[in-house]
Amino acid sequence: AKEAGKGGYRFFDAHLSDQLVRRLNWQKELKHAIEHEELLLHYQPRVDAVTGEITSLEALVRWKHPEHGMVPPDAFISVAEETGLIVPLGEQVIHQACRQLAQWRRDGIPLVPVAVNVSARQINGGSVSSTVHYCMKAYAIEPALLEIEITESETVAGSKIAAEEIAALQRMELSLYVDDFGTGYSSLSQLQHLDMQGLKVDRAFTSQLAKPSGVELFRAIVSMAHAIDMLVVAEGVETVEQLHTLQALGCNEIQGYFISKPVPPDNAAALIQRKKLF
Ligand code: C2E
Ligand code: CA
Ligand code: CA
Ligand code: CA
Numbered sequence: 280a281k282e283a284g285k286g287g288y289r290f291f292d293a294h295l296s297d298q299l300v301r302r303l304n305w306q307k308e309l310k311h312a313i314e315h316e317e318l319l320l321h322y323q324p325r326v327d328a329v330t331g332e333i334t335s336l337e338a339l340v341r342w343k344h345p346e347h348g349m350v351p352p353d354a355f356i357s358v359a360e361e362t363g364l365i366v367p368l369g370e371q372v373i374h375q376a377c378r379q380l381a382q383w384r385r386d387g388i389p390l391v392p393v394a395v396n397v398s399a400r401q402i403n404g405g406s407v408s409s410t411v412h413y414c415m416k417a418y419a420i421e422p423a424l425l426e427i428e429i430t431e432s433e434t435v436a437g438s439k440i441a442a443e444e445i446a447a448l449q450r451m452e453l454s455l456y457v458d459d460f461g462t463g464y465s466s467l468s469q470l471q472h473l474d475m476q477g478l479k480v481d482r483a484f485t486s487q488l489a490k491p492s493g494v495e496l497f498r499a500i501v502s503m504a505h506a507i508d509m510l511v512v513a514e515g516v517e518t519v520e521q522l523h524t525l526q527a528l529g530c531n532e533i534q535g536y537f538i539s540k541p542v543p544p545d546n547a548a549a550l551i552q553r554k555k556l557f
Contacts, residue, residue: 305358308344313367317343320375322393322547324556325512325534328526331557333550335426337394337534338376339541340368360400369401370410376425377418379544388548394426396458402429405440408447415451422452428479429455431463431470445473456512461500471507477531478504482515485535488524501528522557
């Protein structure tokens with residue numbers, strides 16, 4: 280418990296400034312990383328729940344830090360969001376994803392769509408659609424090859440800029456997915472209004488599929504999503520039992536360690552060429 284009085288206050292204060300310094304350091308380093316291309320993408324496949332065929336590759340950003348090694352996004356995305364660095368970071372991710380598709384095309388690898396993550400803060404920055412437009416032109420990438428995953432949140436559901444960005448992406452004929460569905464606040468009626476292609480149901484729901492109540496909850500999500508013409512993707516599928524339950528529920532696609540962890544580009548190219556992943 281926190282101590283009242285001077286001693287406790289001083290302790291709390293020191294801790295805070297310590298955190299602040301660490302945060303400022305991260306911010307400085309992250310800025311440097313963006314400018315010096317220390318960020319790279321790994322790819323995790325998503326597959327058709329019935330056939331096992333690859334439907335898409337999700338681009339997941341990694342920071343190849345000179346001292347700390349490979350830093351996962353959970354360690355820096357929130358700093359990037361709080362400092363506004365998410366905007367240049369996001370631009371670089373979109374560039375890299377398009378550049379990778381162009382590279383695979385040159386290498387004669389059959390292409391599957393790449394899904395890029397876009398945070399609420401980023402979409403509220405208002406420049407996602409113009410970045411996508413620019414990159415698609417620069418790398419000659421057709422809209423069917425790019426998907427956007429937008430984390431569900433109040434910020435997106437209620438924001439005018441976000442709605443305009445989403446509409447602009449839809450005019451360019453990109454497929455849009457609600458990411459981490461079930462962890463935020465949006466209702467399905469708000470989602471119906473946004474007219475997106477699918478829902479990615481958060482891993483928290485997949486992990487409950489061993490329980491009857493977890494199955495019923497997932498069944499309800501699938502039936503509501505299908506009622507408004509949205510595809511359902513289950514995230515975080517780790518076992519064959521989960522796969523079988525999801526197949527029985529009519530879930531459209533799955534993603535997770537059961538199929539593959541996120542992998543570097545060369546391994547991703549090898550996965551594409553295998554076509555069926557179960
Ligand atoms: P997400 O979009 O929900 O991505 C899925 C995360 O779950 C990934 O972690 C992935 O490695 C992990 N995962 C996938 N399958 C399984 C599984 O079967 N079991 C378990 N336990 N985990 C699994 P990662 O790569 O660390 O990414 C974390 C989050 O960082 C992402 O969550 C996404 O919200 C964010 N992120 C990643 N790249 C970007 C980016 O380029 N831009 C933005 N704005 N956010 C990003
Ligand atoms: Ca995602
Ligand atoms: Ca997700
Ligand atoms: Ca997530």
